[in-house]
Amino acid sequence: MTALIIASAQTCSIAGDLAANIQRHLALMVAAAEHGVQLLVFAELSLTGYEPALAQELAIAPDDTVLAPLRELSRELQMTVVVGMPIRLASSSGVLIGALVLAADGSLAVYSKQHLHPGEDAAFVPGLGGKALVWGEDRIALAVCADFSHASHPRDAAALGATVYAAGVLISEGGYAADSALLQGYASEHSMVVLMANHGGPSGGWACAGRSAIWGPDGELIAAAPGVGDALVIARREAGNWSGWQVVL
Template identity: 80%
Template sequence: MTALTLAAAQTVSIAGDLPENIARHRVLMRVAAEHGVQLLVFPELSLTGYEPSLATELAIAPDDAVLTPLRELARELRLTAVVGMPIRLSSAPQVLIGALVMAADGSLAVYSKQHLHPGEEAVFAPGAGGAALMWGDERIALAVCADFSHASHPRAAAALGATVYAAGVLISEGGYAADTALLQGYAAEHTMMVLMANHGGPSGGWRCAGRSAVWCERGGLLAAAPGVGEGLVLARREAGRWSGQHVGI
């Protein structure tokens, strides 16, 4: 098995401020690269904050030039970044909750949230998901927040051979215990390493819990952020074994 380092980026998004959020993403990408991270996953709607009232105005095509600084840095650092953004596809006018895969080779892929949280249908349409990422011996399935609340989602990923389940989320203080119990359970049930990237500050009226985390394929906690604020939670696999680390910013 080849060595692999993944990370959850815990961010504090500024509502609707795309330039400032891009700048903060670039900082976290550079720190991740310094720690050898090859795949960095950001929270749900990380580039705008979780702001449904602003999403229609802010939604862009996945290949919009405004995101060029992130794509160029990903290529420069040889790091793949998965960032959260409201998007519109050329095939349909609806706004989707996107996770944009800005690959180290300069390519771009799109994952769109399949399962909406109650109330999101007023602004967003359900998406179609997206292909898993292949990384040596690993098959990395993506998820966005409420996707994982449907047990069929991680089950389908596991059935297709996923060894890692990586979710960009917004989880509040009130929902943290139940949601992380689900994610930990999926790790053990499906023998998948599970990564969760959560917001590290308030967003969209929610008091986000932070505490981004990674669990090994037996369900044990590898590492977690201690609370809110920005930082990285790393998962490294060497010689077939996963280890974790929290990196404060």
């Protein structure tokens, strides 16, 4: 197997402040590049914070020029970056919770959250998911928060050959134990690496737990953030073996 370095980017989003959040994303991208990260995944709605009441106002087309600094830096660093943003698509009648894939080659792909939490339908409509990222012999499937609460979602990803399941989430302190146990279970059940990128501070009225994590295909924890705050959780595969570390920023 080829070497692969992936990371969860845990940030403290400022509610509705796209410009400030973009700057923080850029800083974490630079920090990740210092560790050789090839794929960096941010939390659900990382660029705006989890703010359903602001979604109509903040939603953009995936190729909006406001994201140009992120796309340019991903090319410069040769890093593929997945960021969270409310989006509008011509094929959809409402606002979607998007995970935008800003690829190292300059291309753009869109994953839209398929399964909404109760109450989210007041601000969002369900999405259609998206294709797995092809990465050499690896297939990296994306998920956004409630997607992973449906066991069929990671199961279908594994059936299609996913070797990595990468979820951008918002998980509160109260939900962390159950949700992290689910994700860890998927890793061992489907023999795939599971990456979870959580918010590092309060968002949308939720006290987010931080503690972003990556589990190996045997279900064992590779690395995790120690708590809240900005951090990188990094996992490296070399000669078929996984190792990991975390960087508090």
